[in-house]
Amino acid sequence: MARSLSDPVCVIGGGSSGIAAAKILHQRGVPFDCFEKGSGVGGLWRYNNDSESSSAYRTLHINTSRDTMAYSDFPMPQEYPDFPHHSLILKYFESYVDRFGFRNKLTFHTAVQHVRPLAGGGYEVTVRDREGETSVKTYSAVIVANGHHSEPRWPKFPGEFTGEVLHSHYYREPSRMAGKRVLVVGLGNSSCDIVCETARVASKTFLSTRRGAHIIPKYMFGLAMDRILPSWCWRYLPFPVLQFLFATGLFLSRGRVEDYGIPAPTHRVLQEHPTISADLLNILGHGDAQVKPTIQELRGNKVLFTDGTEEEIDIIVYATGYHITFPFLDKDVLDPVDNRVSLYRNVIHPGYPGLYFIGLVQPWGAIMPLAEAQSEWAADLIQGACGLPSAQQMQREWQRDCDKMARRYTQSSRHTIQVDFFPYIDQIKRERRRKPAAAHASASKPALAQAR
16 A cells, blocks of 8 residues: 555755755645754764764865855845855754754754665655664655765775875865875865865875866956856856856956966866866965876875876875765665766656655755755655656656766766756756646556666
8 A cells, every 4th residue: 555645754864955855845744754863954064073974174165155055045144255164054054944943853863774665655764863773664755865975986096005095075174284295186176175275284285187177266257156147148048158158257367277287178168067266276376286197006105197207195185076875775776876876857766756866966056956946846746746757758868868968068977967057947847847647657666777
């Protein structure tokens, strides 16, 4: 027998996406439980989160501007700076929960251990509390909002390194780098921040990258970089025109990245997840850090690079990204391969009705408004206010979306869940208008095989 729609919904995670889902369910009167394994809300944005899932470092600031990042019905305080510190973002999330009055629906110090689909519909969820006691409860639907920055991806290079090694996930502040020779591997947002911090205290800092990137400043022409172009440009301009406008603005504001020692990108601007840094080019221009190509071999306390140069290194920081994981789901339910997850519009599992994923996107822009839109859609589906295509059609649409993003972005595990902010918001709005009669097949049908 299928579970009743009056049965509660399980929300996994109390980070920025989980609280967006919880707030919407609360406002609609849908009963739910939200489990967070840490001691408070915030997820990634709770510094030194005891959930061990946060990669925030002491000086972390947001890379999308204050107003762009905010939820639609709860603006950030105007006294916040354009790019607030993580402590202000956490304060904002705490205020969001209290403003909409659902803190009593959040259960902290409780980790979801296992989610099992039931043959008649619904899900059996096993949780463990802070005392180590486990309990099992049944839910009509499960909303997964566990984030995708918690399991570090470690690269493999020939040889062995005898110095200290850490992943950027565990980096907090630069004091351990003082007087050391430091190598930071990667050219994403975290690596840029760590290089800039380390360069001020280390005896020497190197940045190793296998390819170039378009370094985007936080301000262009006196405006926060994500306010330069109005939303209609991102929605309606042909992509080559958008590229030209953005590339022209970048060139006029900071010149060529090659002039700072960064390899010339082999891709055009807007064809990668943005690398945003207000300080990196200055640090390189000052000579406080030096760019190196990718590692060829580790040689004890030295590193050989592909250009034939060799440097003595004390500490290597791998800022090399993360694996997408769902440790509470069996692999036959969802098993990311090369960070690819076959989810319709990055939210819906075609083979398991009632299983939703919120915030599992990597946008040009902020995740929070997208998670909010996704949560509204999931709540519509839970309440039967809209429907879905067939499982087969959803799988086909997922493949089309993948093919489109593959043409749009460079091939990388960094871009498997990439979306364009405004077009994606519009896509979710269209999905919410789909009539309920188009709902997909019963949960009793077998799940589709995962795409490989």
